[in-house]
Amino acid sequence: MLHLRLITPPDRTDAVVRLIEETVGTAHLAVVPGAARNPVGDLVMVDVAREAGDELISELCDLGIDADGSIAVEDIDLSLSKRAEKAEEDAPGEGADAVLWEQLSDATHEESTLSVTYLAFITLATMIAACGVVLDNAILIVGAMAVGPEFGPLAGISTALVRRRPRLALRSLIALLVGFAVAMAVTVLFSLLMDALGLFTEAQLEADRPNTAFVYAPDAFSFVVAVLAGIAGTLSLTSAKSGLLVGVAISVTTVPAAANAAVALSYGDTSQTAGSTNQLLLNLAGIVLAGTLTLLTQKWLWRHFRPRT
Template sequence: MPPDRTRAVRDLLDGDAGVAHLAVVPGGSIRPAGDLFLVDVARESADQLIDGLRELHVDRDGGIAMEAVDAAVSRPAEEAERRAPGDGSDAVVWEQVVRTTAADAALSVSYLAFLTIATLLAAVAIVNDSAPLVIGAMVLGPEFGPLAALAVAVVHRRGRVGRQAVVSLLVGFAVAIALATLVALLGRGLGWIGPELLGKDRPATAFITQPDRWSLLVAVLAGIAGVLSLTSARSGALVGVFISVTTVPAAGEMALSLALGGGTDFREATTQLGINLAGILVAALATLALQRAVWRRVPRATPRVQRVGHARS
């Protein structure tokens, strides 16, 4: 950061109860030229410190890089965690959440590939009435990323991220269903599947075309759990979220129905997909808004900073 900001930044960091270690390297940065700060801070204080640094325009004239520390063997670190307001497991680093979900919302080749493969797996699972294959398709599907990004974008008013998330969802499912339909048509042409599949008894996968109130409840619970997993940096819980929702299986059913001429099944699968997407999104929005409101009530230990209005020299 510019040297003219060093004193203010040092006072900000040194005055925060959640800072464990602080080092300043004068002239340590080449691009942009300036001083380099290295700071270890308790998760509870990270968000308010980032806000303070942005008030000092460090993000504009320098840079802020965040990295999670898995373990720190340090008494000052333990003391900083005790002093910091709130609880580390509940703390939300909003800037990290926004940027992580924004990256997940990108309409990339890998996103399209994963969603298409997951939809194809779901279609194969329906043909064979295989619960394990359905679970595999659910876990593989990447659609929760754009859904979470859309919710974060609405709560934090990030229009560009929100638009990108909507495009990724619409284009992603359209491409995945279209390609899966083509594969299903190929299978029909080879005699592997036929219209009789639509009327076949499928005890393991029949739920895909049976949307009801439980579908909505599961989607809402999955949306809440997914957001909590993202904001608390507990990614392991996301696997349970992926297995809970019926988005990708519904897309697989839609593809099969298009290929085999099943109008009723297509409508029911479309309804299932819509219920799940809407339930997840609404629950994610509500959870994020509640978290933001609650976290704002936590006492802030960071001293107020003097705004810097001049440009970098």
């Protein structure tokens, strides 16, 4: 279930209440006239089944509530109510299959913001991965994958393509490109420092690395895994199971490939630099492609196979 908290202009409160009452899958409607002060308006609260949420939110936006009032949406972790159970039973479709497009756009917009925190995480992840590739340590590679925040901008690009939001696409692309550029540049300097301290050596990079050699040797499986991870990541976002993103993050070699490219560049190894860069681009393309196709498929399935009341 979702909880909607609305601030409605007084002249549109009756229309909002009527819309909610006509929406199958709602419960616990409460109206407090004149309660809102900024902006001035009435407070309307209602619980709605997730599968009915996107349509209701869309119609509220059509009434201009998002422009002249406010629409706040929260997930309800626990609701002990027979009315809530009946609302979920009456709502057409399954909540796990429903996509809240406004929520998805808002989440990817936030995750694709080029902030100091984002740059810090992607840089730290790349530096950890650099240690992993030089030491041929799979544990460090997995740790770096889990720390990396790059799935946010990738999901943002997919969402923007499906929803035709060019500003979100540009924002996500900038975060992705600038993030990796900064992370790789800092990792080159980090590699040079570690070499000066005797902690990194070119011999380690050029030696056989059975655990991490895959990061600079892209093949068909690299793209296949990226596509599968992109599908899983997108499903975890749209079904509100964001905890699964950790599993997605450690499935693809974006950050390790960037790290290996940076270390190889610091030693002038153009072969590994090129191979790692190709691995990175292949994975990024696979995730975006899979994410976009997954969202389009979800949209089509929900439109054509959702049960009607």
